[in-house]
Amino acid sequence: xxxxxxxxxxxxxxxxxxxxxxxxxxxxxxxxxxxxxxxxxxxxxxxxxxxxxxxxxxxxxxxxxxxxxxxxxxxxxxxxxxxxxxxxxxxxxxxxxxxxxxxxxxxxxxxxxxxxxxxxxxxxxxxxxxxxxxxxxxxxxxxxxxxxxxxxxxxxxxxxxxxxxxxxxxxxxxxxxxxxxxxxxxxxxxxxxxxxxxxxxxxxxxxxxxxxxxxxxxxxxxxxxxxxxxxxxxxxxxxxxxxxxxxxxxxxxxxxxxxx
Amino acid sequence: xxxxxxxxxxxxxxxxxxxxxxxxxxxxxxxxxxxxxxxxxxxxxxxxxxxxxxxxxxxxxxxxxxxxxxxxxxxxxxxxxxxxxxxxxxxxxxxxxxxxxxxxxxxxxxxxxxxxxxxxxxxxxxxxxxxxxxxxxxxxxxxxxxxxxxxxxxxxxxxxxxxxxxxxxxxxxxxxxxxxxxxxxxxxxxxxxxxxxxxxxxxxxxxxxxxxxxxxxxxxxxxxxxxxxxxxxxxxxxxxxxxxxxxxxxxxxxxxxxxxxxxxxxxxxxxxxxxxxxxxxxxxxxxxxxxx
Numbered sequence: 001x002x003x004x005x006x007x008x009x010x011x012x013x014x015x016x017x018x019x020x021x022x023x024x025x026x027x028x029x030x031x032x033x034x035x036x037x038x039x040x041x042x043x044x045x046x047x048x049x050x051x052x053x054x055x056x057x058x059x060x061x062x063x064x065x066x067x068x069x070x071x072x073x074x075x076x077x078x079x080x081x082x083x084x085x086x087x088x089x090x091x092x093x094x095x096x097x098x099x100x101x102x103x104x105x106x107x108x109x110x111x112x113x114x115x116x117x118x119x120x121x122x123x124x125x126x127x128x129x130x131x132x133x134x135x136x137x138x139x140x141x142x143x144x145x146x147x148x149x150x151x152x153x154x155x156x157x158x159x160x161x162x163x164x165x166x167x168x169x170x171x172x173x174x175x176x177x178x179x180x181x182x183x184x185x186x187x188x189x190x191x192x193x194x195x196x197x198x199x200x201x202x203x204x205x206x207x208x209x210x211x212x213x214x215x216x217x218x219x220x221x222x223x224x225x226x227x228x229x230x231x232x233x234x235x236x237x238x239x240x241x242x243x244x245x246x247x248x249x250x251x252x253x254x255x256x257x258x259x260x
Numbered sequence: 261x262x263x264x265x266x267x268x269x270x271x272x273x274x275x276x277x278x279x280x281x282x283x284x285x286x287x288x289x290x291x292x293x294x295x296x297x298x299x300x301x302x303x304x305x306x307x308x309x310x311x312x313x314x315x316x317x318x319x320x321x322x323x324x325x326x327x328x329x330x331x332x333x334x335x336x337x338x339x340x341x342x343x344x345x346x347x348x349x350x351x352x353x354x355x356x357x358x359x360x361x362x363x364x365x366x367x368x369x370x371x372x373x374x375x376x377x378x379x380x381x382x383x384x385x386x387x388x389x390x391x392x393x394x395x396x397x398x399x400x401x402x403x404x405x406x407x408x409x410x411x412x413x414x415x416x417x418x419x420x421x422x423x424x425x426x427x428x429x430x431x432x433x434x435x436x437x438x439x440x441x442x443x444x445x446x447x448x449x450x451x452x453x454x455x456x457x458x459x460x461x462x463x464x465x466x467x468x469x470x471x472x473x474x475x476x477x478x479x480x481x482x483x484x485x486x487x488x489x490x491x492x493x494x495x496x497x498x499x500x501x502x503x504x505x506x507x508x509x510x511x512x513x514x515x516x517x518x519x520x521x522x523x524x525x526x527x528x529x530x531x532x533x534x535x536x537x538x539x540x541x542x543x544x545x546x547x548x549x550x551x552x
Contacts, residue, residue, distance in 0.1 A: 083407045090409075105415070112418050119418065120411025126421055126487040148422050 007068060008033045008174060008206050014053055014063035022230040023049040024060065029225060029232075033173065034204045038221030038238065040211060040253070046230040047210045048178055054208060055095060055176045056085050070173065090120050094167035098179040100159035103166070104151050110137065110162055111147040117170045136165040140195060157188035161195065168199065175200075175207045181216055193219050214257050218242055226250045270317040270350040276300055280318035280473070284464060287475035292437030293405070294388050299471040303345075308338055309367055310468025312384035313345070316365045319380060319464070320346065325353045327361035332369035332510065332527035339367075358530050368431070370452040372509050372531040375461035377478055383446040385467040388474060390434045390444040410442045413485055421490055430495070436483045437476055445482075451494045451510045456482040499524040502544030504535035 004010075007030055014027040023046045031037050039047045052058035054065055056077040065077040069092070077085070089095065097103045104113050114133040115123075123129055134144045140161040142154075151159055160180060167175060180196065181189040197220055200207055211217055217224055217238060224241045226234040226249065234247040245251045268274065276298075283297035302310045320326065326346050330338040334356040342365060343354045355361050358371045365382040375381060391401045394412050404410065413434055420428045427433075433450035437443045445456060446465060456463065456476060463476040476482060486492040497511040502523045509526040516523045523544055526532035541547045 086407060086409070108415055108419055109422055111422060112415050115418055116411060116415050119414040120409060122411075124414070124486075124488050126418065127489050129418065130422075 004030070004032075006032055007066075009054065009068075009208075010066045011054060012064050012066075014050070014060045014065070016049060016053060016058070016060045017230075022046075024053065024063075025230040027063070027227075027230075027232055029054065029235075031174070031206055031208060033206050035222040036200060036207045036209060036220050038209045038211060038217035038224045039227060040214060040217050040224060041227035042212065042253075045227040047212075047227055049230075050227070051176055051178055051208060051210045055089075055093065056080070067174075090117060091170050092173050094170075094172040094175040096160075096163055096167055096175060096177040096180050098182045100151075100156075100163040103163050104159065106151050109148045109150055110142070110154070113151060113162060114166045114169050117166065121170060132169060133165075136169050137162075139168075139199065140165040141191075157184055157192060160184065160192060164196065164199070168203070168205070171203065173206060175205055177207060177209045179211055180209070181211070181213070189216075196220060214242060214253060226253065267349050269322070270320045270346065270352075271303075272300065272314065272317045276314075277318040280314055283473045284315065284318065284475060287464070287473050288462070288477050290441070291476050291480050292435075292441030292443040292474060294472040294474045296471055297473050299468045302468065304341070306469040307386060309342060309365070309384035311466030311470075311473070312365050312367070312382050312468075313342060313466075314468060315382045315464050315466035315473065316342075316346065316363065317350075319382070320350055320352060320363060322350070322352065324363045325355050325361050327355050327358060327364045327530075328366075329364065329369060329371070329528075329530075330367045331512070332371070332531075333529045335529060356530050357534075358528075368447050368449075369510070369527060370448055370455045372526070372528045373534075374455075375459060377460035379461040381459075381461050381463050383448070383463065383465045385444065385446040385465045385472075386469070387432075388444055388465065388467040388470050388472040390432075390442050405441060408440060410436075413442060414487075417485060417487065417490075421487070427486070427490065427492075433492075434485050436485060438480050439483075442485075443474065443476075443482075449510060450484070450492075451496055453482070453484045453492070454494065458482075497524055500542060501526045501532060501535075502542045504532045504540045504545070505542035506532070506535060506540070 009031040011029040014024045016024040027050060039050055041047050053060050059078050067075045067077050111130055111133040114136050115129040118129050118132060134147050137144050137147055142158055142161055151162060181192055209220060221238045224238045225232050228249045234241055234250045242254055245254050279298055283295045287295045302313055328339040328343040330336040346352055347354050358373045363380050367384045389401055394416055395401050417427050431449050432444055432447045433453050435443050435445050435453060445453060458479050460478050462478055465474045484492040499511060500507045501509060503525050506526055509531060511524040512527045514523045
């Protein structure tokens with residue numbers, strides 16, 4: 001297999017079925033440094049499965065996912081030893097869940113939540129960890145005075161922003177996001193999208209974003225993959241795919257968006 | 261003293277002792293790593309030292325001199341019963357003198373006297389998993405131990421400093437053994453943690469209910485977790501022992517009347533008695549009170 005020398009994450013020929021249900025059928029995907037790739041499609045189309053396979057959480061029945069580390073070496077994500085993959089998830093990669101409660105420790109203060117990845121990396125200076133936590137709370141627009149508050153006192157939008165701060169504190173190169181704006185009301189969604197876009201642009205993070213919301217994809221993503229029943233039916237630049245959809249399913253998706 | 265009729269030496273049957281010794285050998289080979297073992301039902305309740313008593317039974321020989329302490333004291337119920345148990349079932353000599361003992365079973369303290377390389381200390385452990393309060397899944401904590409992912413323990417320390425300004429763990433203070441395994445030192449006060457570091461004696465830990473054995477071989481590094489800017493510190497009551505006047509021992513606070521009177525005495529009774537026999541007196545000792 002030849003891989004573009006710049007490519008960050010590359011998937012070739014991914015197949016996975018849950019019993020008789022095909023979740024991924026011969027899926028290819030590429031991600032370059034600093035770009036955002038959106039995976040869209042209806043419920044059950046295999047979006048989240050693809051995200052889990054790309055991030056190494058789920059093993060495909062066939063196919064390869066290749067990741068290029070900062071030193072330029074290529075790694076087969078599913079052939080990596082578990083300690084190496086876990087270390088990757090702690091440092092170079094990040095994962096933002098739809099439900100922030102899955103990722104956050106609800107019994108630990110906001111500062112402790114943000115600092116956990118730093119401590120997992122071996123940082124052992126309380127003052128520096130706390131400074132980093134306060135800095136990141138400010139970056140995600142949470143009042144730094146709330147650094148010692150428990151997440152359970154936070155609103156849904158704040159929890160999601162806290163989760164983002166916790167994920168980005170180690171400056172990952174690649175972030176996986178699973179419906180980061182799901183379950184939030186529209187005004188909070190807009191603020192969060194704005195925040196994600198500015199952070200990702202400023203830090204030069206590459207991201208894979210799963211969403212069913214085409215507006216989110218259009219706002220954030222450089223490129224887009226449209227999935228239906230486990231197959232990629234259309235892929236390309238976001239504006240190109242959404243303005244001039246070629247596949248009938250994509251046309252249906254685009255035309256079914258409610259115009260406010 | 262003769263052993264009881266109808267019992268094997270030191271109560272446990274030889275196959276069980278063999279199984280425990282195999283677990284102990286593994287434990288010594290991997291300092292701080294918890295080894296599962298087939299814990300037996302013992303004639304005392306869980307929480308009273310069923311793990312410690314099984315380890316003691318497995319390593320006890322006819323020539324051993326046994327000392328048992330509970331919170332540092334030789335004369336508390338738990339210590340007296342376990343000492344008498346082995347005197348009757350194994351016929352071994354028992355002592356309260358730390359220096360004379362070859363095997364010391366302990367609950368919640370390490371003797372003040374520096375232990376030697378011909379001694380073994382056995383700890384009774386209620387909860388062998390240091391991460392138990394932080395990560396409920398045992399499968400996950402085992403994975404964390406296997407991959408040496410101990411960031412979570414520091415999150416706990418971070419939370420303590422954030423809330424209280426210092427690490428508020430006063431007993432069972434987590435330690436890193438041999439630079440590799442995170443270990444619960446059993447509920448000894450944090451005051452005793454530095455004694456475990458490079459201790460010449462072999463340290464064995466038995467958790468009966470949780471069915472785990474672990475160990476620290478002689479001269480192994482044991483480091484209490486801390487932050488660079490919040491280093492580990494031991495604490496003790498600022499008083500001197502009322503009986504022997506020691507200013508460096510771990511103290512018990514005893515209420516002596518209903519008017520708020522307090523007496524601070526060494527929790528290690530043997531240490532206190534040895535000092536008093538050598539002529540040391542404290543402010544509340546009989547000699548001092550008689551002189552008033």
